[in-house]
Structures are given as C-alpha cells and as structure tokens.
Amino acid sequence: MEQNEFIDAVYAVVRLIPQGRVTTYGAIAAAIGAKKSSRMVGWALNKSLQTGEFLPAHRVVNRNGLLTGKNYFGSADTMQKLLESEGVLVVDDKVLHFKKHFWDPISEL
C-alpha cells in the first residue's frame, strides 16, 4: 500500500528529529519526495496518534514556527510544554528563534 509507505517515510523522518530541534511539514514532505503534499504530512502525523505510534510530533511545526497542531495533543498546552522541556521556548504558540532550532532533514541527512 503506497499510502502506508508515505506514512512510514514521515514517521522515519520525524523519529530522526533531534531533541531540542524542530522541523516543518514542508521540509518533511520535501525530504520524502512529496514537496507539494505537506498537508499529507499533517494527516500522517494525525494518523500516528490513532495508531498509538509515538512520534515527537511536537517537534513538527509549520513554516512559521507556529504550533498549528497543538490542539491535537491531549491539552492545548501539551505541545508547548514538551518543547520547552527540551529547551525550545514557545511564546504565543510560536517557536522562538525558530530558524536557529530548525532542523532540515535534507541538509542534515
């Protein structure tokens, strides 16, 4: 099933995100050869919640460093707490010094 391969690819990349670093949906999409399907990355992560798969999904934000998916975690502040516990400060649902914490799967792999 190709759909499963897409999901596997997303999981693989997300699992490689170092602690204290963040990346974006678009970067992941580009890394797995689906640059235009960044939306599907979010869809895949959402799928991971259902399947009980653990992924550091809190390290994945949109291109602005905005925690767009925070509402999908247990509480509205869970994502932010996880990030801050790793040294990534978040204010107003945005990652501070985003560019500095950004981890590009293409460049780093």
Add this chain to the structure above:
DNA sequence: CGTCTGACGCACG
C-alpha cells in the same frame, strides 16, 4: 459522485 475541509506552503498584488 460533487463539495468542503484541513497539523501546509507558495505565488501574487
């Protein structure tokens, strides 16, 4: 089967 929506991102004005 037609439409709308959405953890996105880019181009345009």
Add this chain to the structure above:
DNA sequence: GCGTGCGCCAGAC
C-alpha cells in the same frame, strides 16, 4: 506585512 487564490490529496457528508 497581509489577504487571497491555488495546488496538493485523504476523509467526512
């Protein structure tokens, strides 16, 4: 910097 439109594609209705 901001609003709008479009491409992408799976899922809900």
